Amino acid sequence: MSHTVGVRQAQKLKTRQALLDAALALLEHRSLGSLGLREVTRAVGVAPTAFYRHFDDTAALGVALVEETLGSLHGLIAAILAATGDSEERLERSVSVIAAHVAAQPGHFRFIAREQHGGVAPVRAAIADQLALFAEEVAAVLGAEPAGAGWSRQDLLMLGGLYVDHMVLTASALLEAGPAGEAEVVRVARRRLRLVTLGRQHWLDGPAR
Amino acid sequence: MSHTVGVRQAQKLKTRQALLDAALALLEHRSLGSLGLREVTRAVGVAPTAFYRHFDDTAALGVALVEETLGSLHGLIAAILAATGDSEERLERSVSVIAAHVAAQPGHFRFIAREQHGGVAPVRAAIADQLALFAEEVAAVLGAEPAGAGWSRQDLLMLGGLYVDHMVLTASALLEAGPAGEAEVVRVARRRLRLVTLGRQHWLDGPAR
DNA sequence: TGTACATCAGTGAACGCGCGTTCACTGATGTAC
DNA sequence: TGTACATCAGTGAACGCGCGTTCACTGATGTAC
Numbered sequence: 471m472s473h474t475v476g477v478r479q480a481q482k483l484k485t486r487q488a489l490l491d492a493a494l495a496l497l498e499h500r501s502l503g504s505l506g507l508r509e510v511t512r513a514v515g516v517a518p519t520a521f522y523r524h525f526d527d528t529a530a531l532g533v534a535l536v537e538e539t540l541g542s543l544h545g546l547i548a549a550i551l552a553a554t555g556d557s558e559e560r561l562e563r564s565v566s567v568i569a570a571h572v573a574a575q576p577g578h579f580r581f582i583a584r585e586q587h588g589g590v591a592p593v594r595a596a597i598a599d600q601l602a603l604f605a606e607e608v609a610a611v612l613g614a615e616p617a618g619a620g621w622s623r624q625d626l627l628m629l630g631g632l633y634v635d636h637m638v639l640t641a642s643a644l645l646e647a648g649p650a651g652e653a654e655v656v657r658v659a660r661r662r663l664r665l666v667t668l669g670r671q672h673w674l675d676g677p678a679r
Numbered sequence: 680m681s682h683t684v685g686v687r688q689a690q691k692l693k694t695r696q697a698l699l700d701a702a703l704a705l706l707e708h709r710s711l712g713s714l715g716l717r718e719v720t721r722a723v724g725v726a727p728t729a730f731y732r733h734f735d736d737t738a739a740l741g742v743a744l745v746e747e748t749l750g751s752l753h754g755l756i757a758a759i760l761a762a763t764g765d766s767e768e769r770l771e772r773s774v775s776v777i778a779a780h781v782a783a784q785p786g787h788f789r790f791i792a793r794e795q796h797g798g799v800a801p802v803r804a805a806i807a808d809q810l811a812l813f814a815e816e817v818a819a820v821l822g823a824e825p826a827g828a829g830w831s832r833q834d835l836l837m838l839g840g841l842y843v844d845h846m847v848l849t850a851s852a853l854l855e856a857g858p859a860g861e862a863e864v865v866r867v868a869r870r871r872l873r874l875v876t877l878g879r880q881h882w883l884d885g886p887a888r
Numbered sequence: 889t890g891t892a893c894a895t896c897a898g899t900g901a902a903c904g905c906g907c908g909t910t911c912a913c914t915g916a917t918g919t920a921c
Numbered sequence: 922t923g924t925a926c927a928t929c930a931g932t933g934a935a936c937g938c939g940c941g942t943t944c945a946c947t948g949a950t951g952t953a954c
Contacts, residue, residue, distance in 0.1 A: 478917050482930065501798035503713040506907060518908080520931050527908090583796045587851050589710035598855075628870045635848055642796050646807075661837045669878030687950050691897065715940065727941080729898050736941090 486524045488514045493531055494577045502532045503589040532593035539578040540600040547604060551611045561663045565656055568637055572644045583642035605630035620674050632666060695733045697723045702740055703786045711741045712798040741802040748787040749809040760820045770872045774865055781850045792851035814839035829883050841875060
């Protein structure tokens with residue numbers, strides 16, 4: 471039998487993923503700070519000590535969850551923004567894509583929203599890092615298109631950060647509202663984006679500075 | 680001796696306040712979900728069972744902390760917005776007032792930022808209620824001034840919510856940045872507000888709907 | 889004002905329980921020859 | 922291919938500890954007369 475990955479390594483990764491999945495499920499109604507290592511291993515069906523073969527502690531597991539959730543999202547938002555269409559179309563598509571992603575993996579987004587300002591420092595830092603990267607990616611796209619001509623790097627970053635924060639707030643609001651309130655949240659999110667877009671269009675109108 | 684308040688009641692309130700203060704101090708680096716009732720009473724110097732004379736559990740204490748922090752803020756933001764001055768002045772004053780409040784009682788604002796999307800449902804609900812009230816108060820002020828003429832109630836609420844969310848994000852960013860990064864956070868917060876204000880000024884320009 | 893009784897904020901012992909971490913271990917997988 | 926040894930993911934017992942909650946209690950404060 472060939473061993474392109476190695477049976478042992480494959481099994482280890484499987485257990486690690488099971489720990490991540492179990493933790494995410496346990497975190498539906500609580501925050502990471504109150505999650506116990508024994509709870510996670512119990513849910514997976516391994517001995518408590520097996521946890522240490524994969525993570526130093528629950529904070530390290532949290533950082534891994536951040537990477538699992540946000541690491542795979544890079545390029546996505548930039549791709550949405552880069553697609554053609556007038557600003558109203560683009561705006562509606564952005565909100566729809568966010569809503570679809572949140573509906574597809576609610577646990578992951580709930581975790582991010584909850585821990586973004588949560589009590590576990592390394593996790594907070596990991597989320598901040600990823601979101602800062604998103605903001606830069608968005609800023610790069612916005613700066614490259616015609617409407618971004620004449621914008622300073624700082625202003626582009628400010629706008630990118632605004633879009634990213636808006637995205638996270640929208641995701642959190644969608645989760646809080648549940649399926650029944652989704653339509654209303656989407657409506658308000660679009661309205662907000664529309665207002666920001668208007669502000670963007672007139673950003674360079676003002677008095678010289 | 681007259682008993683305008685009652686010695687017993689006064690002492691009880693004092694203990695209750697001590698519990699609230701101790702809890703807030705303990706929550707500087709953690710979230711409410713991981714706060715133990717015994718930690719709080721230990722910090723105050725009373726028996727664990729004394730806790731139950733004041734709160735059913737730590738979630739109830741959290742709700743009381745929400746009221747202590749946000750309950751006293753009503754009218755403040757509305758007052759800032761209602762004050763005279765052009766939009767740029769008003770904008771700078773708003774950000775300064777927020778920064779001053781955060782610097783004056785960092786623990787309280789950290790608590791709100793952390794628990795806004797946190798793992799304790801009753802606390803999350805209490806914060807959402809208070810912030811919704813703020814949004815309505817802001818919307819009322821915005822609707823009453825000339826620039827708000829022609830705005831629908833829904834649009835005013837959207838804008839009020841945007842300002843409130845921006846305020847909370849700014850408070851959180853100030854706490855995360857510390858004294859050293861405060862100036863930069865304030866700069867970006869002003870820039871964002873300026874963009875929103877521009878969007879507001881052109882909200883009614885668009886195609887009829 | 890004085891006395892007798894009621895209230896109730898805070899006490900302290902006790903309980904069963906789940907926690908994180910340590911340690912020496914087992915046995916399947918991997919590797920060297 | 923076969924054998925002998927190394928690696929290491931997962932085990933299971935054990936530990937000391939702090940937790941939330943119960944209960945009957947104490948003694949200062951409050952109230953009725």
